[in-house]
Amino acid sequence: MVDKLIISNCIKGNREAHSSLYNSCIPYTYSIVSRYLPNKEDQKDIIQESFVKVFKNVHKYDDSKGTFNTWLRKIVVNECLMYIRKNKRLPILTSVDQIQETKMVSNDNYDQLTKKDILKALSGMPEGYKIVFMLNVIDGYDHGEISQKLNIKKETSRSQLARAKKWMQKNLIDNRKNIAYGLF
């Protein structure tokens, strides 16, 4: 939770407030950036650009519309997508077939699911699925917002997500088998 005093001091351009804001936000920011961009140099660029935007636009933050972290997440995710697009690393697979959105049908209990498991599964997921999955499931964007951000149809976003979930389900099961065999 970011202190209002820090925000108001940031608006005034106080550098100590900038430091406080950065220190309180960097863990969350890093957790987002590292999901989208595995490369350290890329992460550094995005974190830098994100905080430049935050410091420049902090006066636009309206606490009645949501938490500071929600506002920050929008900036960081946008920066990630822009960066990926600018560097032409966004091989999103736009499917033409219609796949209905499906729920995870496994009977597995996900209570045991850890962040590490998911990140491991995400690391092998095709980029196109991965971005839609992260935007929807982790970052909370609906299909309308995703379609705008990636300039794709809502149906495409839904089908990508369905594929992603299927992939994730299979991968998690495989991982458990691997664990059982002592591979991980």
Add this chain to the structure above:
Amino acid sequence: MDSFDKKVSDIFNADSHDEVPAEFSWSEMNQDIYDVLDREESKKRPVLWFWFGGIASLIILAFIISNLTFENLNQPEAKNIESNNNTLLETPKSSINKTKENTTLNSKVEVVTVDQTITKTKETANNILIQSNPKLESLTEHKPYLNVNKPSSETTTVAANQSIELAEGDKASQSEVNNNSFFSNITDGATSKIAIKTIDRPKVEIYSLLLNRPQPLEYYRKLSNIEWINQEKKEKVDRFTPETKRVISPTIYTGTLLGFGLYDGADDRAKYSTWLPGYYLGFRAPLLSGEKYNLYTGYEHRFAVQKFEINTTREVLRPIKNALVHTTTNSLTGQQSHTHADTVGLSTVTHSYEYYNTFRSNSLNIGIQRSATLGPIEIGLSIGASYSFLVLSKGKTISNNFDIITYSTAQPIYRKSNWGIEGGMDINILLSKKLKFNLHARGEQSLNNWSIEDNISVLPSFVKLGGGLNYRF
């Protein structure tokens, strides 16, 4: 949201996060962040100047053009008269006397003009010299020099208190010309009369009037206007009048836009970047036309596509069915037993992508064209400047399995406005009295970086090959 989604969301949005690497600490990052902030602050000024400069240039240009059209075009006329005046003023007194001697009482030729001060001060006419001109005498014998068919609105009387100085005789050296008076009684009962005409323009324009066998003075006083008599001078005047200069002769054209110029600063893109043929359409019209040169302006809409290809190689986890995952060796017998299972393994995947960056832009052009006519063909060479605005850019990526992603105009690739210089050759072929067929080859070079990314330089050059129609209204 199903339970899986909720679980994942909760895990990633929990307050506890992974440890942040030391290289992302504030002490490591703050200098870079402030550098960017400072740079962006300093960038604002040039951007503002860029827009301000563009707008100011257009205003100044419009002002210059307006002045050229309404004032400077009169300059040759003024000079012409001025030089005439000089000639007249420098005419030796003896020649005047000689003329005077040769003229008869009933066919006296008088030329009215003014000295240089009148043309220079624009608003007040001071001294008007009247001199005899023997050359005009012969004309008076054959032509009715006095016409009264000009609209009265175009006639303005000489300003009050203008004086007329008679060079011819001593008897009436000066005569007051009132606002409503065109004539001044000059000589001692002679039938010659003087008429003066001025036009209510920034400059007072002086013309000469030759009268022959005039009607009684009262007759002329009733007239609202007097036609020029000096036909030769009239022709010179007409050549430079604004009405004849402002020719409305637009050319509507279209053609193929060929782009050149690679990305500079991004190695993988620079190797493969090409421009696909685009198109342009627009119109061009002269603002100001001279005998050889004209100042033109125009509008153009362009569309082009920049294409480049990238191949990337990356390692991904791939499921492997029935893989050998374990081997056991019996130490006694030496026999090996193998365990197979489904697993995952690293594999290398190469993706190749084609990127298409498209843009649409609108541009205002202005320049100078030099024309020459060869029979029915008019050839023009032009050079000028262009200001592209409202540049809309979009992107599209096609991967090696033909999946496509497009980037909207909300994520621009190129800058919204750009400057360029242009030049080229136009060939106009006369089809009818007013219609010409236009063929042209033009080139344009961008003057500023199109890319919104500072580390990439995009300075495209364009060649335009096309045709159009020119119509003279």
